[in-house]
Amino acid sequence: MDFSELKSVCYGCSIRELCLPEGLTDEEVLLLDQHMLHRVPVRKGEPLYRTGDPFKSLYAVSTGFFKTSILHEDGRTQVTGFQMAGEVLGLDAISTDHHICDAIALEDSAVCEIDFNQFEQLGQLMSNLQHRFNKTLSREIVRDQGIMLLLGSMRAEERLAAFLVNLAKRFSARRQSASQLVLRMTREDIGSYLGIKLETVSRILSRFHDQQLLEVRGRHIRILQPQGLDRLLNSNI
Amino acid sequence: MDFSELKSVCYGCSIRELCLPEGLTDEEVLLLDQHMLHRVPVRKGEPLYRTGDPFKSLYAVSTGFFKTSILHEDGRTQVTGFQMAGEVLGLDAISTDHHICDAIALEDSAVCEIDFNQFEQLGQLMSNLQHRFNKTLSREIVRDQGIMLLLGSMRAEERLAAFLVNLAKRFSARRQSASQLVLRMTREDIGSYLGIKLETVSRILSRFHDQQLLEVRGRHIRILQPQGLDRLLNSNI
């Protein structure tokens, strides 16, 4: 079995890029890469999946940017996350075999599709993989609880600071600039995610700009005082 | 291997009672029950675990009632859930090998402790168990996202209605009355969970009482018009 051959199955889609985390042997990586079906491109604005679609695969974002949002019967909508390269989409669908949110590309993107049945079988063969996957699922729970803390007990200004700090950290983990952010989502998306209105997002960004914490030019944001944002976050008035 | 002997390891703690769900064979149930260490009693007000404690076990609530809450550095606190018989505590700790929340008993309770290392090994032997556990973790993600929707886009009245409807549903699934609720938590706990202040919780309960939706006598609540609560929930003004 030739490594380069495997790579051709899904170019650029090694398991190493998935947040399905480190700690796998090379053999395990190879086996896993085999099970990634084709690389799927998703055009900006298009859904990768929609609420109610049958669940078949997990998706690791390869390039690009997504948002996920859930839909309440009465038409209300809530953005539940933004996913960038290396992050996994579809974990919530395991529970019901149907997707319970929409995943929309916010720019031209590509994902690696992982057949979940095959993946589970592989987990039976490799305890380490299964262990890692348990951690991945648990990490998603922790992430969600962090957002519950944010939505349940922070003021609008703190929410936005937390959002920016989090984005910067994730960009920086991907060796992109932690101070130069290009937002892929609208003010409305941000507001929905943070439980505030788009006007409030805009006003607070302007305020941060006036306070020299940020430089805001539309969706281009430069963080001038990261410690300033951190301080705001941990102040609790 | 004798069933009654196994039962004595942790009386009343069959895997069937864990929300680690249905679909296991009797053999699997037996093997699993073996791995439940002793039944652990927890006194009202006492922690089952605290933030930072090393993660060793999952806990299935056997009897009683718990709350989990996370603690922000600056002292803010957020109740992230209430757990009753059959629900599992500790899933969030898998990700970091340390508990990231406090689990406090709200009445004298008992849990079944499940050694997680042993449980993972068992999962390797029984693909079905592992499959079910993946679903359990995923279900927790779905639950959390439901709370995000609640916190991000509902008004206080709707949050409280959603809370009561959810509690009633869970009681009813446990063959307890769906209309006669005895709340185990304070108004402050409820408020923290719902992202509103305790005074607001109290006022809205009184309002529901005035509107004949509920009968409220302290922590004893009788739901008079379940459809009224549902309507409120799906109205979106």
Added chain:
DNA sequence: ACTATACTTTGATCCAGATCAAAGTATAGT
């Protein structure tokens, strides 16, 4: 390059829920 459409900013006003305050009611320990 042009035009339509979608997004963003900013201002003026309003209101749901927070805060402050105080009285009333459980609950637990002696």
Added chain:
DNA sequence: ACTATACTTTGATCTGGATCAAAGTATAGT
């Protein structure tokens, strides 16, 4: 049963963020 402590209710007032409105700025399609 008594008393202390913790919890709950209700009232009065305030305020952060929502809502309504309108002008300004990107972006995409022709």
